[in-house]
Amino acid sequence: MSTDPENIEDLVNRRYEHGFVTDIDTESLPPGLDEDVIRAISMRKNEPEFMLEWRLQAYRQWLEMIEPEWAHVHYPPIDYNAISYFSAPKSDKDRPKSLDEVDPKLLETYDKLGIPLHERARLAGVAVDAVFDSVSVATTFKEKLSEAGVIFCSFSEAVNKHPELVKKYLGSVVPRRDNYFASLNSAVFSDGSFVYVPKGVRCPMELSTYFRINAANTGQFERTLIVADEGSYVSYLEGCTAPMRDENQLHAAVVELVAMKDAEIKYSTVQNWYPGDENGVGGIYNFVTKRGDCRGANSKISWTQVETGSAITWKYPSCILRGDNSTGEFYSVAVVNNYQQADTGTKMIHIGRNTSSTIVSKGISAGNAQNAYRGLVRVMPQANGARNHTQCDSLLIGKSCGAHTFPYMEIKNPSAKVEHEATTSKISADQLFYCRQRGISEEDAVNMIVNGFCKEVFNELPMEFAVEAQALLNVSLEGAVG
């Protein structure tokens, strides 16, 4: 192959652009985890009694659970007592009323990311609930949303202002003892977003949260709950990027989606946490539980994710297709380079009649990275007419990376139609040659091929995310062919 090795090395070795630490004092709890820590978290957040009780029960259940080992990833044991479970920016007590009042250093952080908060909010017409470490510090467009009756606020606020909704839906999709990391999250979750879209309302704008891990040694435990009531629609964007540091950071988030009759939720993620350096040192452990419940008839939940960051990704955004005629979708691009490891996929549980699900997963591996798709399609005996189509393709770039597929199909209904296809390949010399012959540089050619490979998924992303996703892909991979 006519590749210039130096040029490639240069590109592969490109450093993480968002690697910096913002120097803001944080008020953190000392490392360690026990019931007192949970009480302290709950107290600082002025939570009502039921919330504290919920956390404590989760913690007690977590103590009895064993960390899962089945994923195709390897990491040294995590010392859960070396993590600080709460960190909030100093300005927490006097929450800014507008962006002008936000700590300028915080705004600077967003500037460095290339996506200024106000710019982004104004230009894109997006309401941003910025999560800086663990507490929401700025929420915009709230008024416009409240006109429509949409509740979009931080989780802490929801616990205090809408306890009845939180009580009703929290843990109803991902129960407290669902899995080890979800249980931990239930005990110590710091903050997150809460969305409630009332009956018949089409949310007037795309909702977005910008996540960012900041204080060293602080695990980030986000909790997101989105409820779309009958006949409503909401599109939610989640994006994240984190500063560079050497110690591994644990990120164990939980996202719960509830779609009632005729409702639709579209959840899009661009994940670009710090992946560790080229030797595999540092990086985020991203152990996330995401699940959507299509509770009512004709409801729809669609997950789209572009995963380029994190040292380790353990994430299976899933759909429980309970309502008749409900639809679940999962579109994913997962890119790993250097020593990154990803074990990601989805679960589609068909319970209602005539439910359908689509899975499109594109995995790209480069360097010494390992990328695994793990998925489950389960058709229950009563799910007449269930339909699933799964396609998972892997692209390998380099000699030392790995691409793996572990799809599970459990079919208990004779009227189900389930199809699974998977392919693994590399960028072929022929394809490259064809492009080169027409005057396209090697780098652009690889870019074009990879973008084409991912196109089906990018097409599902909202406009502003699609642009960001392509840019991210270029940074992660450009010229990594060898």
Added chain:
Amino acid sequence: MSRRSLPIDALDRTVAALSDDALAEARHAALAQFKKRGFPTTRNENWKYTDLSKVIELSRRSLQTSTDAERPDIDRIRELQASIDAGWLVIANGKLNRDLSTTLDEDGIEVSPLRLDSKDLRLEDPLADLNLALLKQGLSLRIAANRSTDRPIALLIVDSAGTAPVLSQVRIDIELQANAEIRFIEYHVSAGDDEHYSNAHINVIARPNARADYLRFQDRALHHSQTARLNVQLETDSEISYCGIDLGGRLTRNDLKIDILGQGASAIFDGLYIAAEGQHVDNHTRVDHRVGPAVSAQEYRGILNGHCRAIWNGKAIVHAGADGTDAQQANHNLLLSEHAEIDAKPELEIYADEVKCAHGTTVGQLDEQALFYLRSRGLDRDRAKRVLTRAFATSIVNKSPIPELHDLIGNAVEQRLRELATGVPQ
């Protein structure tokens, strides 16, 4: 005593009662290992969908009664032998029956009792431990270099239990020396009224440029169960063409493991499983591509009706450096009853980039358009269904490696499908 283990004293007694031959040392080592590990449970990923508790219970009763109630159906065996032109090795409840077997000298095949050094004890799963610990007699077959025979060799495995449940172990090691070519038929028959559990372990080593055709046909009685492991090692330019057909048995578990050790090797393996009321059939395949270029391709098809469950788990691992690998997996299932369940899992683990790997899995019903086509030509719905179901199965039978058996197997498959269609309302 745990539900997962066998009574230690009965195990010790059974092993002690076996003859003090060349296998004695290996048996004791395997026994010690089995005592430690016990049977695999559904918590083990490889056994997630197959629960062995019924065969464990059966084994326990068998060890406690320890009768050697062998009841082979001699007439049926003779009849079978008359219908297939082959060299015969008849293994009844784990032991070679010399009266029913033929000499294989003229085929260039050397048959000898199995010998094992303790260094050979690389046992990969607890069932292999159990197999060796309780092995009465093992066989070693060697096909001389450059020999090729037209006449297939039939391993007839006869399992029978008369008045008490029987647990039997089969172990055969087959070595094909360089350039040897051989055609095997592994044929299972069962007899007797009581329950039987057969635990088999067959190893095939194909030296450079050797070639094996291997057809396994299993149509046992529904009160018989089996776990069977076939390990194949392929050296440079060697080939195996395999087809496994499972029609009978209450619980059937097949583990097929293929190790590609030499460049230019080729492994083609297909399977057909038909399950009805009360049956459980589990096919696990694993191909390790350790070097490339090499080819592996598999296609398994299943037809399920009634309360039954089938599992297909195909795994291809392309190790680092195995460039030029081409690995293909396909699995198609027809689910005809609301009580049937299929669990399919096509897995790929790939650590090299110069590869072509793909898998496809489908679960569904007969194609409505195809049904309509046949009905428009005057076939009634049931008939049309039968034609299409048979066609679905026949595509595997017709690909199987021993062409002279296609009719025999095709008829057995058709017979089974007829029972399937009439036995359970659709």
